Structure formats: structure tokens, C-alpha cells
Amino acid sequence: MSRIFILTPLIVLLIICIFSLVYLLSGKDPNKPPSALLNKDVPIFESSSLYNAKDIIKTKDIKNKKTLINFFASWCSPCKIEHPLFFEIRRKYPELYLLGFNHKDPTSDAKKYLKDDGNPYDFVGVDSDGLIALEFGVFGLPETYLINEDGKIIYKFMGPITMDILKNEIEPLL
Amino acid sequence: MSSLVGFLSLIFAIVINFYLFLSRYIFKFQKQKFNFFIRLSSLLTLLSFFSLMYAYVISDFSNYNVFQNSHSNKPLIYKISGTWGNHEGSMLLWLCILSIFSFFFSFTKNIEDDFQKLTLIIQAFLHILFGLFIVFTSNPFLVNSILVNEGLGLNPILQDPGLAVHPPILYAGYVGYSIVFSIAIAGLFQNTDDEWLYVAKKWSLISWTFLTGGIALGSYWAYYELGWGGWWFWDPVENISLMPWIAGLALVHSLMMVRGEQAIKKWIVFLSILCFSLSVFGTFLVRSGILTSVHSFAADASRGIFILLIFFIVTGFGFLVFLLKEPKKSNALNLLFINKVSALVINNILMIIAILTILLGTIYPIIIEVLYNKRISVGGPYFNSTVIPIMIPGFLLMSIAPILSWQTNKIKSSKKYVLSFIVLSVVVLLQSYFLNFNTWGFIGLLLGLWIILASMIAIFTSYKIKFSFKFFQVINPHVAHIGVGIAIIGITCSSVFQNELDFNLNEGDKFNINGKTVLFEKIETTNEINFQSLRGKFLFDIENNQSKEIEAGKNYYPVSKMITSEAGILHQWNKDIYFILGDQKNNEWFVKVLINPFVSFIWLGVIIMVYAGLIAVSRR
Numbered sequence: 017m018s019r020i021f022i023l024t025p026l027i028v029l030l031i032i033c034i035f036s037l038v039y040l041l042s043g044k045d046p047n048k049p050p051s052a053l054l055n056k057d058v059p060i061f062e063s064s065s066l067y068n069a070k071d072i073i074k075t076k077d078i079k080n081k082k083t084l085i086n087f088f089a090s091w092c093s094p095c096k097i098e099h100p101l102f103f104e105i106r107r108k109y110p111e112l113y114l115l116g117f118n119h120k121d122p123t124s125d126a127k128k129y130l131k132d133d134g135n136p137y138d139f140v141g142v143d144s145d146g147l148i149a150l151e152f153g154v155f156g157l158p159e160t161y162l163i164n165e166d167g168k169i170i171y172k173f174m175g176p177i178t179m180d181i182l183k184n185e186i187e188p189l190l
Numbered sequence: 191m192s193s194l195v196g197f198l199s200l201i202f203a204i205v206i207n208f209y210l211f212l213s214r215y216i217f218k219f220q221k222q223k224f225n226f227f228i229r230l231s232s233l234l235t236l237l238s239f240f241s242l243m244y245a246y247v248i249s250d251f252s253n254y255n256v257f258q259n260s261h262s263n264k265p266l267i268y269k270i271s272g273t274w275g276n277h278e279g280s281m282l283l284w285l286c287i288l289s290i291f292s293f294f295f296s297f298t299k300n301i302e303d304d305f306q307k308l309t310l311i312i313q314a315f316l317h318i319l320f321g322l323f324i325v326f327t328s329n330p331f332l333v334n335s336i337l338v339n340e341g342l343g344l345n346p347i348l349q350d351p352g353l354a355v356h357p358p359i360l361y362a363g364y365v366g367y368s369i370v371f372s373i374a375i376a377g378l379f380q381n382t383d384d385e386w387l388y389v390a391k392k393w394s395l396i397s398w399t400f401l402t403g404g405i406a407l408g409s410y411w412a413y414y415e416l417g418w419g420g421w422w423f424w425d426p427v428e429n430i431s432l433m434p435w436i437a438g439l440a441l442v443h444s445l446m447m448v449r450g451e452q453a454i455k456k457w458i459v460f461l462s463i464l465c466f467s468l469s470v471f472g473t474f475l476v477r478s479g480i481l482t483s484v485h486s487f488a489a490d491a492s493r494g495i496f497i498l499l500i501f502f503i504v505t506g507f508g509f510l511v512f513l514l515k516e517p518k519k520s521n522a523l524n525l526l527f528i529n530k531v532s533a534l535v536i537n538n539i540l541m542i543i544a545i546l547t548i549l550l551g552t553i554y555p556i557i558i559e560v561l562y563n564k565r566i567s568v569g570g571p572y573f574n575s576t577v578i579p580i581m582i583p584g585f586l587l588m589s590i591a592p593i594l595s596w597q598t599n600k601i602k603s604s605k606k607y608v609l610s611f612i613v614l615s616v617v618v619l620l621q622s623y624f625l626n627f628n629t630w631g632f633i634g635l636l637l638g639l640w641i642i643l644a645s646m647i648a649i650f651t652s653y654k655i656k657f658s659f660k661f662f663q664v665i666n667p668h669v670a671h672i673g674v675g676i677a678i679i680g681i682t683c684s685s686v687f688q689n690e691l692d693f694n695l696n697e698g699d700k701f702n703i704n705g706k707t708v709l710f711e712k713i714e715t716t717n718e719i720n721f722q723s724l725r726g727k728f729l730f731d732i733e734n735n736q737s738k739e740i741e742a743g744k745n746y747y748p749v750s751k752m753i754t755s756e757a758g759i760l761h762q763w764n765k766d767i768y769f770i771l772g773d774q775k776n777n778e779w780f781v782k783v784l785i786n787p788f789v790s791f792i793w794l795g796v797i798i799m800v801y802a803g804l805i806a807v808s809r810r
Contacts, residue, residue, distance in 0.1 A: 025460075035560050036556065
């Protein structure tokens, strides 16, 4: 065996350790994979309005406008926490289309929730069986997606958005 | 109380090992004193482990670890196995086995005192590393800050007798390689005669046998518990147990060669370091939570970094010593000869390629995620289409290797082998052609049968058949290979010729499996101690008087709110009929039936391999 040959295991070891270390230090949680949908087209969906079953929204309806999609439910307390921020967004960016999906919620509860806390959304779609959430790869509520004019998902956030996240992560994209 | 005893004895054991480690440079113990301390530290570590087990047995929820992972309703055996059914406890088990190996090694005779001491000092070093890891990042003796009367329960998937013994046996395999590692490093340092190779051989055989048993138990558990009907999934955790297993196989074979040729000492040292490095690497991948699978308990970056450091130190140290203190120049190998040595060297190379292939597939997702921030998964198709073809020439070589001579080019009674190979090929080809031809099925069957046949011919032509222990020792390599042949047949048939049938059934329906009528009798729910069970009862072959009852269903564990599937398996010698009860829809139950031909051959083959491993250990 030449010396190079004996050096190989050390080199392999070094490479493996460096990658593993970077992986560990980058704070990646293997249970929360980065969204496979990032930079992909918005999934195809079709949903009726919470207030009028005949009013239908489809994927092509949000073409050519920047859209913020938010999955929420009346039973989800973190959703309640982030809720006021959508009024803030509404006020600052009137051009942005705000689409809410009401996830696995009885219609009456959802209506009551939006009546009590106010309705910041341009359109509230019903996702009573959670199929749309499934298409979007929703892990848990709330989740927020930003879609650009070309219909591509450019940002995704899991959990309630905060003022910091709004300022540092969402606003630069708007 | 038991937590305190456990923690203190753990600390004491580490301190003693530190003392022993320094003894090389400062204290200079006599052999007897040295051995006394090694044994004392082993007993203390054992005491520490048993204190934890005691806390589990009496459901002492003042211990945080017990509180997190146990429940007073659990049957006793699962309280005991709960000790190692969690991250902290399993690391303590790891350390415990490490010190048990040191304990037994301290009794080894006919080996130089200095050499033994140095080996044990390296063991002490490993003990310190892993001991500190436990104390700082995974302490199982933390006290619960609040008063509780009930625990949070154990992962119900782990409540299974097979799994209660799987981790200790697997760990005995992994950690056993620590001794082999220490022996090899000590051998490099002292550069003495080759006596240590014989010592290493025994220990590597022991470790390999444990590892084989542990892996087989794990996959048998997956087979009947996970309810997918398969027994090997190329799950990352399975892969990382397979890598040291293959390296260990190469090591055991290289050590066999020592008597024939001296040239492969470097290989042996390399493989010894590799085996333990892969074991530690496996521990790192599982314990850091980098890999998500049925095995990972919890992700924790600090643990990951600590154990990555241990992996780096141990492996780096090992290979660095190997680089600096390379064994003396030995005769060059002449691979042009067709003899045992060249066959084994080629096989070793194939095994290393297989290990690298598995390693690449296992860490590829990590590399990709670091570089591109994308999550990919490498699964069965990659491994099946890379590892298996690499192994095939190895299996072919294996079938003839035992009959090759050590030095010369001649093959004893070669005509007989060639003739029987041709006859066998024709038979298998005809059989495959008339049933259902499948390339992989054909190759697998031919290989398996050929290995068995060649080994049989070798036994019957080379030795006089007698029924003495010595005879079984002599034919042992052939027996081991017959085990491999049988396992290959089982693997081939159960994967290539598996048959799947789906039914939607009402209670009382009859259906047909392979011409036998099966009755779906009823659905039964019962309340057991710590779970509720739902069982579908099936009567197989009702036209026959001796019809067999099969139960398949699910268990619901209210404490952890988990459902496990319990497959119903009808074992026949030539096939398993595997029932899985699915969901109920419109009053109909979805029932999946898998017919796995010759699956029992896999377990039989493994049992033969383990038996051969034990016989080989007994041989001097």
C-alpha cells in the first residue's frame, strides 16, 4: 500500500466530519424539511368562499398578482396571535392579495372568529377536509406562503409570523 | 436513591479510567494492580447500569429518565427493556458493554503483559470519552424537579420481546470492535510479533457473531412488527449496522488468512480501525438525530457535536497511528495465483467497495442538504442496484474459495466442481423458465444453490465424516458458507417472488389464497394491561380439519396515543403468509395478504452463520 492509500481514510474522515459539523451547526431540524415547494409553481387548488359557497377561487385567479396565503383555523391559538399582523400588512401593502384558507373548521366557528377578531383577508377559502393544506405541504397551523406574480412560491413560514419576521423576511420580498 | 448510586458509580468508573490512562506515563502499575482497577471500573459501570434498571423496575419516577420513558402499567419485561429504550439509557448500556469487554479482556492469557496493558489503556481512553459524553449531554440520572406518580410511557413500537434483546446484542457487536480496535492500535505501537493477530481473531469473531445476531433480530422485528411485509428497508440505521458488519466480515476472513500469508497485516490493522470507526459513526448518526427513522429518539445538536468529536478523535487517532506506524514491510502479494489468498483479497476489495457505496448513499442526503439546502432521500432502488451487483462476484468467489489451496495454483478435484456447476445451472434455468423467469431470481437461486452445493462437495470429498466436535470445527468454514447460501435463497425468493393480494371483506366472508379457502371469522376488541387490541380472526384452509387460526390487527396505546400494527403471520416451511388488517370503510375491512416464499430460509441461514461464528470462537 502506498502512502497515499493510507492517507485516504483520513481525508474521507475529514470530509465526513466537516459536512456533519456544518449540518449540525446550521441548526437544521431533520423533522422540519425545507419546503420542496419553494420556487415551484403554486399547487392547483379550488376552494369556495366561506361566506358564499358559489364564489369559487382557483389557482388561475391569483395569477399576475402578488399573493400572501395564510392557513388558519378558529381552534388554533397561535393563529390568533399573528392575526393582527395581517391588518398591518393590509394597511401597508394594499396591492398585496391576502388569501386565507380556513383549515378543518366548522363554518360557524370560522365566521364567528373572523367576526370577533376582524377579517383582514381579501378572500377566505374553505379547506374543510384539509386537502388544500395537503397540496401545500402544511405541517401545522398557522403557515404562511408568499406567491409572486408568476405564480411561484417564493417564501414559506411555519408557525405564527411576528413583527420581526414581517420586517426582516417578508417585507424585503414585497 | 438509586439515581445517586448510579451517578456516583458512573463518575467513579470514569475517574478510575482516567487514573489508568495516566498510569502509562506516571504511576506505572504492576499488572495485578492494573487489572484490579480495570475490573473495578467495570463493576462500577455495571452497578451504575443496574441502578438505572432498578429505578425502571420499581417505577421510580423521581428519576427524570424513568418518568419520561416508563409507566407503572407496563409489564415487567418492558420496564427492564425500557432501560435501554431511550437515548440516555442506551448510551449507558453502550458504556457498560465497553467495560464488560475490557473486563473479560483483562483475563486473556498467553499474551504479553505490556501489550495487554496498552490495549486496556486504549479501552480506558474510550471509556473516558463515552463516559464524559454521558455525564455532560445524556445523563440518565437527572432528578425530576416535580413530584409525579406516573410516567409518560415507552414508545409502544418498542414493546416487543424481540426488540427487548435486539439493542444489547447489537451493541455487544458494535462495542466488541472497540477491543479489536484497541488491540490493533496497541499492535502498531509495540510492533511486536504477530501473536496479537490470534487474540484479535477471537474478539473479532465474537463481535461479528453478536452483530450478526443483533442485525437479524432487528430485521426479524421489523418483519413482524412494522407490518410492511418486508424485513430489510435500507433504512439509514440498517445501513450503518451493515457497514461494520461487512467490514467485520472482511476482517474475520483476513485474520483467517494470517496462517497462510503474512502479507495482509496492514489490511487487518486497517479493517480493525475501520470496524470500530464505522460503529462509532453509526452511533453518531443515530444519536445526533441527523437521520430520522424508527430508531432516532430525539434530535439535539450539542449531543451531535460531542459525539462527532468522539468519532473524529477515535477515527482520526486510529488512522493517524496507522499512517505513522505502518506495519513492517511484508512480502508482496502475488495476486496472479488463483489461490485462497488472492480470492480473499479480491473479496476484501469488493467488500470495501460495497461499504463505500453504502456509506455514500447514507451520507449523500446530508451532503446535498448542506450544499443545496434541499432534502432528498436515498432509498432501496439505489442500494439494490448498486450494492447487490458489487456483492455478486464476491459470492461467486466465496463458493469456491474454501477449496482453493493456500499457496499453489491448483484446485483439488476441479472437474467435479465444473461438472456440478453446469448441471446445477441447467436445472435452475429449466426450473426458472417453466415457473416464472426473472433474471435476479435466476441469479440469486443459482448463486445460493451453488454455494451450498460447492460447500457440500468440499465437505464430503475433503474430510472423513465423523460426528465429533473436532470434525465440526474443521468443516466450520463450509458450514458458515452453507448458511450464507441458504440466506441468499431466502432473500431472493422472498423479494423477487413475493405475491400481494388485496381484499375488501365483511366479517364471515370467505376468500381464496393459493387454492386454500380462508374464512374471515370476526373482529374482536379486548383491553389489555397497557393497550387496547383490535384483532381480525382468520381461519386458514377451512376445508381441512386442521385449519389454522391467524390473528392480525392493531394495538392502541392510550398513554402515548399511538397505534401499532400487528401482522398475523402463518409460518410454513416454504412460505410465510402474512396478513395485514387495514382500515374499515363502508363496513368492509381492507385486508392485505402477502405471500413471502422461503422467508424462513433467511433466519435459518443467519442462525447457521451465528452457530458457525460460535464454533469458530471455540477454535484455537
